[in-house]
Amino acid sequence: MRNARERLKFIKPLEPVQVETPPVSDDWLHEIKYDGFRTQLVLDWAGVRAFSRNGHDWSQRYWPIVTAAEKLPAQSFIIDGEMIAPDPDGRPNFHEMHSRMTWNAELLAFVAFDLLYLNDEHIRALPLSSERQGSGT
Template sequence: MRLKFIKPMEPELVDTPPQSADWIHEIKYDGHRTQVIKDDDGIRLITKNGYDWTGRYIQLAGEAEAIEAKDFIIDGETITINEAGLSDFHALQSAVTSRKPSSDLYLAAFDLLHLNGHDLRDMPVEDRRDILQALIPTGGRIQFSEAMPGTGDAVYHLVDQAGLEGMVSKRKGSSYRSGPTMNWRKIKCYTEKEMDIIGVQREAGKPAMVLMADNGRYAGGAFVAFKADKRQRLWDRVQGKIGGPTPIGLKKAKAEWLKPGLVGRVRFLKGEEKLRHATLKISGISDSVRRLN
């Protein structure tokens, strides 16, 4: 029997973790969502969009062969680990795009959808996870994603202090259903960084935004949440910088592009390719500004 890929269940992004005792909490790993399928045709590792990446994850495929079951579908996240012991998305991107199969990959397995001819998706999430934990051998590159003890707030504090990307909370008793769901919720941590302000967007009736570059590359927009007096001081600084060149590929409507020199401190969600949920915190002038690529 050949098992079919199951579209993943996707947590909704929320601002704060749930507070009741009706939830389990896990670390959110910074990697690629991966479904590991074993059936009569062998092992396949499939991305969240249904692409077969078994060749790129060949070492994980070998470890999956050692799991003692006739067939299964495991849901997890493929990650790489940096020197600090944290999942590193950029290193993962390099590993999976290399011509040589990487030996630095791990799979954090967090759900079990099918086992030995049985569809487990209607079972409560905590029961599926108990079966999965018993199924996975210890000490290998496929590892069970342990639940974190404590309340949602306590887990979030620990995750944030550890420098991790965030957490995922799952409602106890919930079944597995493909697509977005509020039965799974992801709560991301924030970080702050100084970036070059290369443009502004000011439209009537809309929140003002500054457009940022990081290490010479466009990073996205950040909301200006200052009070009126501080916001006006920022606009006074901006006024002297208007007239910069429009960056290649960034011909945004109603954007004012700035000459180099203005820097702002931005608070934004970790683990995103571009700025997301970003706000400008502190602005200032800097002479060490790089050109936008």
């Protein structure tokens, strides 16, 4: 069990690998490439923080998402995902990211990829199965 005053830490995400052709076997998973910024949401005893893919705290830039994440029914979590600036039809618009982060953060959206930590348990070691995917991501 963690020290009650210790903050949860950012977990450096794995970098994607681009390939020319997809794998042939059925035991591969993939993620859609959204045109946004890789983001990790971290909830611990002191509230939610949002980190860039390099571990920089961007909570103030993403304040509406941070506020919404604080309402999730969990004691603690680390969620890996992508912050996007969706157009009205829902498609990500990368060219709008900086403008929205500065002037219209309420128009940002967070797309969750993976739940890395939940309620004092590291779940990264669990198999990436339908059970893990259904646990909150």
